[in-house]
Amino acid sequence: MPQTASNTLIELGSKLLKGVCESPRMEAEILLAKASKINRIDFYKQVFHIDRNQEKIFNQSIELRSNGMPMAYILGKKDFWSLTLHIDKNVLIPRPESEHLVERALKNLPKKSFNCKILELGTGSGAIAISLAKERPNASVIATDISKRALSLAQHNALENNVHNIEFIVSDWFQELKKMKFNSIVVNPPYIDQNNKTTYDESTLKYEPEIALFAKNKGRESIFSIIKNSPYFLEPAGSLIIEHGFDQSKYCQGLMREFGLVNIMSTKDYNGHIRITEGFLNT
Ligand SMILES: C[S@@+](CC[C@H](N)C(=O)[O-])C[C@H]1O[C@@H](n2cnc3c(N)ncnc32)[C@H](O)[C@@H]1O
Structure with a gap:
């Protein structure tokens, strides 16, 4: 040959x-x-x-x-935290910046915490939920997404990485989680202004799912809904940690204050951009 x-x-x-x-x-x-x-x-x-x-x-x-197809889609995989994840066109390629979200969440969750309940909203490939579940094997983790296809890939990724303490639930943000309470809620929601689609990086637009990226109302619709509802789903002293655009920290802080969260703080990602805001429910 x-x-x-x-x-x-x-x-x-x-x-x-x-x-x-x-x-x-x-x-x-x-x-x-x-x-x-x-x-x-x-x-x-x-x-x-x-x-x-x-x-x-x-x-x-x-x-x-x-x-312009991203390498992760061609290879069908991407490394995140200590994991290798399968990736396909139904999920966002997990970004290194989101590892900072994992770090912030772990900071609030003691290592030996039993009975600890963690929620990740909009899990996509499962990157964040699986990382947290692996680092806190005694915790019960719930991971949700509105996309059934994303959720089934996340489930597959959990099994491949030998992680068994996650329940996967199809849900429009909190909708299917009635009466559940969590010590930590983490979320990387879609936050890009859908009117800015034309100015956004072409390869991302062409290959990554729109539902993972764009939101109405200047990119704020999902952030608003999540922060507004989070106090009903947090245990006393529980935390909400949200990833957002570099220019949305003041908006997130204001909403957290308005809906009763305290000890609100924004932190920079590894590139020096303020991309994560967290707040706590009063004890
Ligand atoms: C920015 S991506 C984050 C994916 C993953 N957590 C990560 O960080 O790589 C947002 C995720 O939210 C999901 N999503 C969008 N709208 C949703 C909704 N209304 N309810 C639940 N999940 C939603 C998308 O399917 C997508 O997986």
């Missing part, structure tokens, strides 16, 4: 990805590793002969990437 040398394909792929992404060579290597099932590091040790079928898969991946 005719074959092509791995270094030739990597050079070719790198050239085609130039200007498309920040690290064309690394991405070409990763895509060839996936197509050929060879460990990427081994490309530095020797030249491999890639058969026609593998070359075809590689070329298709390079084409998808050239058209």
